[in-house]
Amino acid sequence: MNIADYNGVWVFAEQRGGELQKVSLEILGEGRKIADKLGVKLTALLLGDNVKALIEDLGTHGADEVLVVESELLKNYTTDGYTKVICDLARERKPGILFIGATFIGRDLGPRVAARLSTGLTADCTGLDVEGEHGDLLATRPAFGGNLMATIACPDHRPQMATIRPGVFTKLPKSEAEFVTEIVEVNLVDSDIRTKIIEIVKENKDIVDIGEANIIVSGGRGVSTKENFELLDELAEVLGGTVAGSRAAIDNGWIDKAYQVGQTGKTVRPNIYIACGISGAIQHVAGMQDADMIIAINKDAGAPIMKIADYAIVGDVAKVLPEMISQAKAMKDAE
Structure with missing residues (x-):
């Protein structure tokens, strides 16, 4: 050659x-x-x-x-x-x-x-x-x-x-x-061509492309339960955003693999990325670090995600999210 x-x-x-x-x-x-x-x-x-x-x-x-x-x-x-x-x-x-x-x-x-x-x-x-x-x-x-x-x-x-x-x-x-x-x-x-396509059947899923989302509410292991994860859906709906998750959330069956952010998921660049119960492992951060604004919610003030966040909230996701939802609704009603 x-x-x-x-x-x-x-x-x-x-x-x-x-x-x-x-x-x-x-x-x-x-x-x-x-x-x-x-x-x-x-x-x-x-x-x-x-x-x-x-x-x-x-x-x-x-x-x-x-x-x-x-x-x-x-x-x-x-x-x-x-x-x-x-x-x-x-x-x-x-x-x-x-x-x-x-x-x-x-x-x-x-x-x-x-x-x-x-x-x-x-x-x-x-x-x-x-x-x-x-x-x-x-x-x-x-x-x-x-x-x-x-x-x-x-x-x-x-x-x-x-x-x-x-x-x-x-x-x-x-x-x-x-x-x-x-x-x-x-x-x-x-x-x-050794194969023949007989029929193409598309899976009937209403999947949003998180790569196009402007606001993402993302959850990790610290969300703890599927019931708590539903709070992310509620906040995302109020904000007009999309829910996503870390690999731990996908492994626990809280959200579909199509919504995984990180090195083994998708790379996203939203205007606002709200990380709920996500520690901030390098594999996840690589997929969202270019967000315009990062808001992190975590019990651990020393978690890596808190160091790269523009706004860091130390607290339990299950207690912080209902307050955020309430405030977001109030702001929306006041418009």
Whole structure:
């Protein structure tokens, strides 16, 4: 492998049912910074069937070039189909870096592409940079159960690959910068795909995306009971916010895994984050520390969460929350 032959930053633009996934635009925003540091082109790779309507979003959010591959065989995601197309293009065009979102699809696709291209993959990254001298990608991710942050490089193989956790980076504002679109023909036939999709059944859950919430009321082990956790629902409803939880709350069955905040959950950036009975372990803090305002409620005045909070309330969640709910209702009624 002649590493000098590889250049450019590619972002896999994930879409589902013709709807572009938010993480794709987030990665484009960070990919723009990486591409500019390296002085190379940023390319969005869009696969699907009848997805040309998504091109403009990619071009106006940072991409210099959008490569579009359309086929009926790419309408629904399959590991074989998407892997073959991406690998064929990567071998032909030799990108230096390939980013994929760490979604359900990305976590399946990334390792398969990396294995087939005989390169490395840093999974579930929360930080990206490039090394100055050789331009190697520096991908940072949680390690050892989230107790350490590891920065990993892949200096001897290309493309350098990473999957990026949703919600970590912010998308760029829309730009009027010019971009190029290329429709790419690929050789993909039925026999390339070993699985057949018979039916797609979506789970009937009314799940709110906590990554988009402006106010989050989050609970941890210190909430103590499911009954106490219901107080969080009441406060969130009064404030017009959303309930979330730490890993302990999910493990205790108080709230669905989709609402977990932290390194093994989601990264959030609300205007207000109310941490109820949460100690402030590094794994949780990594997912919410960029909130504009942090309000912590904890019996332990020395808990780590109290040190990073803008407002720290020392007390029992079961006693503090009813008073907060009462005051919030009174303020709402006075409006």
